[in-house]
Amino acid sequence: MKIDTRRDFLKISLASGFALAVQPVAASTIQTDSEGLLAGEIRIGDMPGYRAQPAGTSAALPTVIVIQEIFGVHEHIQDLCRRLAKQGYLAIAPELYYRQGDPRTYTDTNELVKNLVSQVPDAQVMSDLDQVAQWAASHGGDANRLAVTGFCWGGRITWLYAAHNPKLKAGVAWYGRLIGQASANTPKQPIDVARELKAPVLGLYAGQDKGISLDSVEQMKAALKQQRQPFGMSVYESATHGFNADYRPSYHEAAARDAWESMLKWFRQFGV
Template sequence: MQERNPEFDSLVPGLPFSRRSFVGASLAAAFALAVQPAIGQGVVQTPADGLVVGDISVRGADGAVVPAYHARPAGAGPFATVLVVSEIFGVHEYIRDVCRRLARAGYLAIAPDLFRRQGDPTKIASVAEILNTVISKVPDAQVMGDLDACAAWAAANGGDAARLAITGFCWGGRITWLYAAHNPKLKAGVAWYGRLAGTASALTPSHPLDLVDKISAPVLGLYGAQDQGIPVSDVEDMRADLAKAGKKAEFVIYPEAGHAFHADYRPSYRAAEAADGWAKLLAWLERWAVGNGEWGMGSR
């Protein structure tokens, strides 16, 4: 039986989007082709005024060039660093906006294109094709190495190496947990509806529930009780296992939210839960000595 995939479950099935129904041609073009926002979606747009933003290239652990987007406040820093890990749709406008939101809260945020060696999901119109031709071929080890390389880049470009955090959405939520088990220098993580269990394979040998003993950083998990791909029982198992292992972690399960409730460009978006989760993210980073004390600058 094929495993359910939360990224796919949260999309509206059977209704191809028309480019004429998008919020606007210029804005729509900045989003992944498979998940374009529609009129009235209420996409959050964070301006870059007063920020340093742009595309960069980072040399991965294997020597490959990894494209990335970064945003930080203007000024010399050093700024606490937040690695931002995308959904399966790659570093499109939603993820770039998340980086700008973090920059407005005082952070240096960097979102690497972790799929580039395997393909560019932003240019693929079919979710199934993204999963089969790109995501299924991405090794966890490659991802961990690329995130390490981005942390090193940040430390050399205005970031504070002693204040490193990570946050990720959907596919990136799972990676957040894995990175908390991979990098002992990580100070905090916030996982948005990241999968906790799954079938082991050569490219994905372990899942978060397998790595509880290795998780070294405090992690906040934000989940929806109505998520059709991540059962609440998995979340409760992770909570119990982390507590038993003496790990620092907290979970919030929003009763009425499903998967991808923070994704303001998708039908799954829930504004109240997204805003509450974002406030909890900022508080979590501040709590674990990652924050810059710039309250009120980030939005949703």
């Protein structure tokens, strides 16, 4: 599915529910309510997104941009925003594929990656994330307390955005790819920008990840030591890729809980 016109952009809406490619969902799926929150779909220009924040507050809120997995801003990503809002954050998850198509309508993961995800340019994503940060600052967010976190595809983007935005205070990358072949849409990988970080980043990885080798994690750690920003790299030895995805068989409860607390501590440590 390709989206080519402004009129088509506006057709994508973030309905509740899970992407077709990940159904049926696991019994371990966590559902966070929206009690005490302002939560729901927003529009940032043409870009759809999901926003959750504490309701009834006039103070500027610390902001976390939540970057989607390959499956888009489906129910799991929306739930993560609500979890962050319960911790006092303005959490925003933009649908970063909206120009290229709707990832939630694909039933096959390989087709999703080939026909949609691989068509999304990094430069476009960086620009869209800048737009999200600007929107947040004018809609109740504190521009001086901005963080980013991302999962899988979004984990890779987290590293890139930490090298892109000098206003970012902290980032947390969940099992995002670190090395790989350059292409027109993805000219650089996280290891290529490791010395250019403008904010401290914590990387959360899995010892049993079949797609992200521990060797690549060690290579990234070596590269990070050549720059001045604080960083962290945690490896959960018994976990697999997607260990925070509670709606999938990959979910590893102990690793997910520890990593989530580590993320919150990382944000607090650097003033977000």
